[in-house]
Amino acid sequence: MMTQLQNFVESQNLPREDLDTASNNPSPENASTRREPIKHLLIGSPKTVSSTIHYLQVIGYASIGDWSPLLPTTNPGEVMSILVRQILMP
Structure with a gap:
């Protein structure tokens, strides 16, 4: 299970230049904030994950x-789904 999870999580990272732009060029009102995943x-179960x-x-x-x-x-009848969000951090 961890191999699938690690592969997916790594594939969801933003391009490095997007992260550099967000951290190196903050707007004046957000000079002390940065974005983090x-x-x-x-x-x-598939039903529970889909419902959520x-x-x-x-x-x-x-x-x-x-x-x-x-x-x-790896558990029978069990699935996973991943969401990656970028949030502003002070």
Whole structure:
């Protein structure tokens, strides 16, 4: 399971130049902030993971298309999905 997870998480990183631009050229009002990735991982039955993804869209947190496809884990009947967001950090 960790190999699939690590491969997916590594593939979701922003291009280095995007991170450099965000940290080296902050706007004057945000001179002390920077963007950092936060990774959300859902693990459970396909129904539970899908339901949670849909709920997070309903409450406006993340669109369904922002999540990875459901990926099987090493446990029978269990899947995972990953969401990577960039958040502003002071």
